[in-house]
Amino acid sequence: MRVLFAAPTRLWDEWAPALQAACPEIELCRDGAPESFDALIYAPGYPEDGSTLDFSPFVNARLVQSLWAGVERIVTNETLTQPLCRMVDPGLAIGMTEYCLGWAMRAHLGMDSQLQDGVWRNELVPPLASERGITVLGMGELGRSVAGTLARLGFRVTGWSQSGRPVEGIEVLPGDRLGDALSRAEILICLLPDTAETRGLMNARTLSLLPEGATLINAGRGTLIDEGALIEALEAGRPGHAVLDVFQIEPLPADHPFWSHARVTVTSHIAADTRPTTAATVAAENLRRAMRDEPLLHRVDRARGY
Structure with missing residues (x-):
């Protein structure tokens, strides 16, 4: 299973080991041809040039898994047609x-x-x-x-x-x-x-x-x-x-x-944080469900916005 890590570079060193440990069968990539990916792991701030990610070329992606609980910065993206799931860590x-x-x-x-x-x-x-x-x-x-x-x-x-x-x-x-x-x-x-x-x-x-x-x-x-x-x-x-x-x-x-x-x-937005060690298992379960065509966890209702 080929997965694009569509998140800021600063998150790679912390998240990549946790994701690969939780789901060793995935090939986690930082770039590549959009049509080659089965899923995306997404966090706001990607792409890092400040542009809005165009999801249209990811024609084979069965899942966009958000790393954050809040999805307000992605749910309104009109190019996003793939299933979107929020993180419940x-x-x-x-x-x-x-x-x-x-x-x-x-x-x-x-x-x-x-x-x-x-x-x-x-x-x-x-x-x-x-x-x-x-x-x-x-x-x-x-x-x-x-x-x-x-x-x-x-x-x-x-x-x-x-x-x-x-x-x-x-x-x-x-x-x-x-x-x-x-x-x-x-x-x-x-x-x-x-x-x-x-x-x-x-x-x-x-x-x-x-x-x-x-x-x-x-x-x-x-x-x-x-x-x-x-x-x-x-x-x-x-x-x-x-x-x-x-x-x-x-x-x-x-x-x-x-x-x-x-x-x-x-307080400086420190009430709670998504922790890779616990969140990676949630992402791994959804990646496996996506490949098996099973119902996804925490799928976002676009009309409600969460």
Whole structure:
């Protein structure tokens, strides 16, 4: 099986050994005649001259396997007619769960209120997890992992997705009940993909539906939030604090007001990463399925964008 590594050169040394170990039967190549390839392993930034990849010549490719969970930078490519699959990496889910759990617990326990200034604040006793409402926007692989972990710790967890598809152990509200989901969110965790429906979803109106003093954690996509509206909403206390890992422009410009805002914590898109050691096995399974004409894992629905 001949596979093109259609990804930036800097990724080769880390990914090639993992992919070849997981799927030794493949011939992994960095270039060659397009019609000679049975599949492509793809990551944004290819081609490296800044042009858009033309998938038309890859007439024999049965699969385009993305290395990233997000596919917004490829799904709109009109030359892409081959099956496209996003990456659902177990390591990515673990990393995202740990990030969201850490920041949620920091907010829940009020850690930042315990100033080391000599003042005894014995009255600042946090509630139990069962007394705290957390809402997770986006109930895909990552959202289910985060919501399930928080629920097992005893938090009152509400999930929200456009479809409202049921998730065992979690109450999931459908698209038309976004207001209800937000009103329960003493802690709001945003893990939505970048689609036409999610861009700007958190705006002046929806932010105002949060409980006073709520904490917003966005580790999904920066396009979800109207950044100007969020700054104004923080001044009004809804939310009371925002932990932001993703932004409309990345890297976040040094003069962006988020950096200096007292109610914003910026992390540099580090919530979770795709790890070759765990992701390569997912790619290998899809490569084998493609060659056997079997259903592919995590195939992208072009109409939905993910």
